[in-house]
Amino acid sequence: MNVLVFIDHVDGHIKKASLEAASYGAQLAQKAGGTAEAIALGNLTEDLATLGKYGIQKVHQVKNDALNTIDAQVYTKVIEQAVQQTGAKVVVFSNNSTGKLVAPRLSVRLKAGLVAGAVALPDTTNGFVVRKNVFSGKAFANVSINTDIKIISLNVNAFTISATGGTAEVVPFNATVDAPKVKVIDTTKASGKVSLTEADIVVSAGRGLKGPENWKMVEDLADSLGAALACSRPVADAHWRPHNEHVGQTGVAIAPNLYIAIGISGAIQHLAGVNRSKVIVVVNKDPEAPFFKAADYGIVGDAFEVVPKMLEAVKKVKASS
Amino acid sequence: MKILVCISKTPDTTAKIAFTDNNTKFADAGVQWIINPYDEWYALVRAIELKEADASTSIHLATVGGADAEPIIRKALALGGDEAIRINVDPSDSYQVAAQIAEVAKQGNYDLVLTGKETIDFNNGSVGGMLAEFLDMPYVAQATSLQLAGTTATVKREIEGGEETVEVALPLVVSCQKGMAEARIPNMRGIMAARTKPLKVVEASGNETLTNVAEFGLPPAKAGVKLVSPDNVDELIRLLHEEARVI
Numbered sequence: 040m041n042v043l044v045f046i047d048h049v050d051g052h053i054k055k056a057s058l059e060a061a062s063y064g065a066q067l068a069q070k071a072g073g074t075a076e077a078i079a080l081g082n083l084t085e086d087l088a089t090l091g092k093y094g095i096q097k098v099h100q101v102k103n104d105a106l107n108t109i110d111a112q113v114y115t116k117v118i119e120q121a122v123q124q125t126g127a128k129v130v131v132f133s134n135n136s137t138g139k140l141v142a143p144r145l146s147v148r149l150k151a152g153l154v155a156g157a158v159a160l161p162d163t164t165n166g167f168v169v170r171k172n173v174f175s176g177k178a179f180a181n182v183s184i185n186t187d188i189k190i191i192s193l194n195v196n197a198f199t200i201s202a203t204g205g206t207a208e209v210v211p212f213n214a215t216v217d218a219p220k221v222k223v224i225d226t227t228k229a230s231g232k233v234s235l236t237e238a239d240i241v242v243s244a245g246r247g248l249k250g251p252e253n254w255k256m257v258e259d260l261a262d263s264l265g266a267a268l269a270c271s272r273p274v275a276d277a278h279w280r281p282h283n284e285h286v287g288q289t290g291v292a293i294a295p296n297l298y299i300a301i302g303i304s305g306a307i308q309h310l311a312g313v314n315r316s317k318v319i320v321v322v323n324k325d326p327e328a329p330f331f332k333a334a335d336y337g338i339v340g341d342a343f344e345v346v347p348k349m350l351e352a353v354k355k356v357k358a359s360s
Numbered sequence: 361m362k363i364l365v366c367i368s369k370t371p372d373t374t375a376k377i378a379f380t381d382n383n384t385k386f387a388d389a390g391v392q393w394i395i396n397p398y399d400e401w402y403a404l405v406r407a408i409e410l411k412e413a414d415a416s417t418s419i420h421l422a423t424v425g426g427a428d429a430e431p432i433i434r435k436a437l438a439l440g441g442d443e444a445i446r447i448n449v450d451p452s453d454s455y456q457v458a459a460q461i462a463e464v465a466k467q468g469n470y471d472l473v474l475t476g477k478e479t480i481d482f483n484n485g486s487v488g489g490m491l492a493e494f495l496d497m498p499y500v501a502q503a504t505s506l507q508l509a510g511t512t513a514t515v516k517r518e519i520e521g522g523e524e525t526v527e528v529a530l531p532l533v534v535s536c537q538k539g540m541a542e543a544r545i546p547n548m549r550g551i552m553a554a555r556t557k558p559l560k561v562v563e564a565s566g567n568e569t570l571t572n573v574a575e576f577g578l579p580p581a582k583a584g585v586k587l588v589s590p591d592n593v594d595e596l597i598r599l600l601h602e603e604a605r606v607i
Contacts, residue, residue: 143489340590
């Protein structure tokens with residue numbers, strides 16, 4: 040069963056989420072007895088041969104200026120051509136901003152079943168069954184794909200990147216590329232230094248901080264950890280912080296290795312957006328805050344006293360390691 | 361300007377999640393159903409705002425579901441939809457939903473098709489993109505803003521670590537999320553008017569699916585929180601560094 044992995048990139052560099060997808064695709068190909076190849080569109084400065092480290096044998100690259108704009112229609116038709124030429128039976132995307140644009144379209148175009156938001160390798164013992172989170176992380180579903188070609192988009196941070204060694208063969212792919220109908224007129228970076236959906240560590244704060252003027256200590260803690268900043272819904276609704284920092288059921292859903300929640304009570308809707316975090320730390324002065332029930336570690340205490348101490352403790356650990 | 365807003369019925373955000381029939385079916389006894397928040401707060405309300413700016417705009421609603429979906433369709437009409445179409449089938453995957461709505465959309469000649477970025481039950485976020493492919497229209501996902509000037513849409517969409525602003529000519533499919541609009545509550549006038557607005561029921565045309573849920577399950581329960589004294593913050597960071605190995 041040959042696998043084709045879509046490689047996404049930003050500023051010329053392969054996105055971390057695509058390395059996760061590459062590792063996933065390579066392990067799937069190995070398990071199912073096939074080859075793992077990749078398709079990369081547009082102008083990358085990074086050497087695509089490095090994808091060999093993650094188990095990719097061959098990378099098909101389409102260099103065409105029209106592909107520097109991510110137009111879902113254009114991308115879908117090019118990937119369709121790559122699927123046809125490589126004979127891939129499984130196409131793997133990251134379930135990131137590009138995957139969410141392209142994978143559903145490709146599903147219709149190829150009449151290939153899609154599991155969006157996979158969290159584990161498929162079970163191929165009886166059919167082709169892929170696990171995904173449902174009900175905003177409160178449950179999972181094992182979804183059977185019943186078509187000849189299968190499409191999987193892998194949740195960001197759901198699969199460990201495994202680098203072994205090796206070099207991929209990079210070959211030009213001659214595709215028919217349509218003119219994009221979507222024109223990019225501006226790109227802005229979010230206020231945070233680290234992308235929230237891809238971050239390993241997220242530091243988040245809520246109404247317990249009493250006002251936007253008190254965010255400096257949270258930013259300092261996030262900086263010391265190399266973490267992304269987030270907030271609860273009431274904070275975003277009060278315009279203390281930008282909407283793109285709101286994590287929760289109706290905001291951004293995240294799955295970092297470490298989620299630190301400061302002054303957030305942990306309403307069920309907030310938990311739904313963060314419950315895929317591997318480790319949850321809660322700092323709240325209310326010992327009855329529901330968030331403690333979902334936490335791995337906690338401190339019952341005043342954020343204004345605890346957070347500066349956390350910052351100092353992190354600095355000490357960083358200095359000694 | 362004709363806008364189609366896709367509406368989905370989902371369990372309330374606080375609903376208890378449990379399964380029946382050997383974990384193959386969501387246990388919906390006693391569950392309160394709502395309009396999927398992304399469909400209501402962002403897609404539908406943005407459509408209403410566009411209509412408020414241009415009175416010649418009409419807003420149609422489409423949902424795929426049985427008669428039990430009608431209360432949420434009526435609520436969407438009360439908020440400001442003009443008429444609704446219910447495709448009478450209980451859907452089992454995104455492809456089926458998109459294929460059914462596409463049949464309705466092809467007949468309606470819509471300038472703009474809006475969906476929420478995903479539903480809060482299956483979290484697929486696939487119907488918008490699938491629909492765009494069925495309709496051969498451009499697609500912008502996870503949009504936080506949508507402005508129209510004649511037949512050109514300016515859309516902001518979330519990308520990793522920021523936002524991208526794109527320009528696209530109509531017709532267009534957009535999936536909407538936070539930032540797009542502010543949630544509204546239906547008023548009494550809207551609720552009364554909704555009772556007489558058209559709600560057409562059409563039978564499904566073909567019922568092809570590409571996937572099916574083999575089994576649902578619940579994640580293992582947490583072991584319990586390890587509390588650290590606020591006077592010993594160093595210990596917390598040590599645990600995160602040495603025990604959890606996340607710092």
